[in-house]
Amino acid sequence: MQQVVSVKTMRESDEATIKTKTPSLELMKRAGEAIYNAHHWQGKTAICCGTGNNAGDGYVLATLLKDSCHLYLLCDKFSPDGRHYFDECIKMGVTYSFMDENTDFSRYDTIVDCIFGTGFRGEAEGLAKIVIDKINQSGKYVISCDIPSGLNGDTGFGYSVVSDLTVSIGTLKTGLILNEAKDKIKKLVNCPIGIDIIGESYYLLDKEDFIGLIPKRKNHSHKGTYGYTAIWGGCEEYSGAVKLANLSLSSLKAGCGVNKLIVNELIAPSVAPYLLESTLFKMPNGFNKEKIDEALTNVKCLAIGMGWGKGEEHDKILSYILNNYEINLVIDADALNNLSAMDLSILKTTKCNVCLTPHVKEFSRLAGCDMNEADFQRARTFALEYGVIVLLKGTATSVTDGKSVYFINRGAPGMATAGSGDVLSGILCGIGGYLPLDIKAVSMGAYIGAVAGEMAQKETNAVSMTASDTVRNIGKVIGEIYDY
Numbered sequence: 001m002q003q004v005v006s007v008k009t010m011r012e013s014d015e016a017t018i019k020t021k022t023p024s025l026e027l028m029k030r031a032g033e034a035i036y037n038a039h040h041w042q043g044k045t046a047i048c049c050g051t052g053n054n055a056g057d058g059y060v061l062a063t064l065l066k067d068s069c070h071l072y073l074l075c076d077k078f079s080p081d082g083r084h085y086f087d088e089c090i091k092m093g094v095t096y097s098f099m100d101e102n103t104d105f106s107r108y109d110t111i112v113d114c115i116f117g118t119g120f121r122g123e124a125e126g127l128a129k130i131v132i133d134k135i136n137q138s139g140k141y142v143i144s145c146d147i148p149s150g151l152n153g154d155t156g157f158g159y160s161v162v163s164d165l166t167v168s169i170g171t172l173k174t175g176l177i178l179n180e181a182k183d184k185i186k187k188l189v190n191c192p193i194g195i196d197i198i199g200e201s202y203y204l205l206d207k208e209d210f211i212g213l214i215p216k217r218k219n220h221s222h223k224g225t226y227g228y229t230a231i232w233g234g235c236e237e238y239s240g241a242v243k244l245a246n247l248s249l250s251s252l253k254a255g256c257g258v259n260k261l262i263v264n265e266l267i268a269p270s271v272a273p274y275l276l277e278s279t280l281f282k283m284p285n286g287f288n289k290e291k292i293d294e295a296l297t298n299v300k301c302l303a304i305g306m307g308w309g310k311g312e313e314h315d316k317i318l319s320y321i322l323n324n325y326e327i328n329l330v331i332d333a334d335a336l337n338n339l340s341a342m343d344l345s346i347l348k349t350t351k352c353n354v355c356l357t358p359h360v361k362e363f364s365r366l367a368g369c370d371m372n373e374a375d376f377q378r379a380r381t382f383a384l385e386y387g388v389i390v391l392l393k394g395t396a397t398s399v400t401d402g403k404s405v406y407f408i409n410r411g412a413p414g415m416a417t418a419g420s421g422d423v424l425s426g427i428l429c430g431i432g433g434y435l436p437l438d439i440k441a442v443s444m445g446a447y448i449g450a451v452a453g454e455m456a457q458k459e460t461n462a463v464s465m466t467a468s469d470t471v472r473n474i475g476k477v478i479g480e481i482y483d484y
Helices: 007-020 024-037 053-068 080-092 126-137 241-253 268-274 289-295 314-324 333-340 360-367 376-386 420-431 439-459 467-472 474-481
Strands: 002-005 045-049 069-073 095-098 110-114 141-145 165-169 188-191 202-204 228-232 258-264 279-283 299-304 328-331 353-356 389-392 397-400 405-408
Touching: 002 007, 007 024, 024 053, 024 080, 024 141, 024 165, 024 188, 045 053, 053 069, 053 080, 053 110, 053 141, 228 241, 228 420, 241 258, 241 268, 241 420, 241 467, 241 474, 258 268, 268 279, 279 289, 289 314, 299 314, 299 420, 314 328, 314 333, 328 333, 328 420, 333 360, 333 420, 360 376, 360 389, 376 389, 376 397, 376 405, 389 439, 397 439, 405 439, 420 439, 420 467, 439 467, 439 474, 467 474
Parallel strands: 045 069, 045 110, 069 095, 110 141, 141 165, 165 188, 202 405, 228 258, 228 299, 258 279, 299 328, 328 353, 353 389
Antiparallel strands: 002 202, 389 397, 397 405
């Protein structure tokens, strides 16, 4: 579990550390040394420096690389600490020049990017943009100090350097994992330098955080021990037989004992041939209390909404479940749209343990905000107000219960295909058969789906993989985290 903070929190923590225990010159020295120790240096290195403390980290690095590097300056401007270490470079005989439109990096093996830091806002322009272009077009190994220059340290958006290695200083910032960050950072490492975080933190989870979460299985057990689950989806317009089958199979592979697929009776014949391990429940059109109760008998977790369509009484069905059941409830896709049109106060009174799994557009409708405001912070506010878990899908997935925020920064480009979200809902449904769907269990589900997608892409490729490829790899991921 790695700590993740906002740029503001990092800045305030840095200032507090300088004020109470460690001089700023010492922190800059540690940052430069961290970059030096994060890479095996060979050949000639170009260090591109801007005007702030990020440039100062580059000057410290230059004092360590000495005659195997050359400093490139954006202009003749320095922060006070940066000036100190630049003068040290000059005393050591480190060479430097100013960048311009004709700067040529062809004779270097490595380029170090120290142009902008995490506090940069706006868009790179002028000479800075030209230099960023030159770095990206150089074909050299690129190392960014703290963040690729031009990338927003909070949002992960922005025209920026594309780094082979980014060495985060102190603590990870949200902009290093969100949105475009994964396309700008091939490898990310964080190097603590003795800054104590003051303020709010989030956490990046990985495999070791889930080991032991899945209970050991006893020989003296049966299918009911691990939970009856149900998936309710599909409609006449969207039969999606194979996708629905993948949903059910995902649930079983995630560990539930029995999965029931609830579908409209009109599409049941097309779905049945694809179901091997799951059972099929035919649901009539419209709201039918008796049939709902029959379908949900003994069910511990229900995932609802995938391919559900726009049935006239879906809001009534969803309201009935929220008002009358005490189960793990995963609400996804079309059911999220139904929920958006309802009085959300129902979430405050339900006995269901509710997990919402929207992408950004779905969440913006749910929260009544613009898409550019539909981020993990807004999701946290929503989760706290309504007492639910919100899993916000994205390049990095965020999971929040309103109190904490966890990030899963795994997955692969090949997962951008129809049915990937459905597989995730199936996984969550399966986990909900034997665990409460709290923030940790939901995060584990997101991790399992993401890493299974990575494995699937390695078996196929980013262009050709499908959701069913991900399903086949669910068991491998669970095998890595299951406590035997």
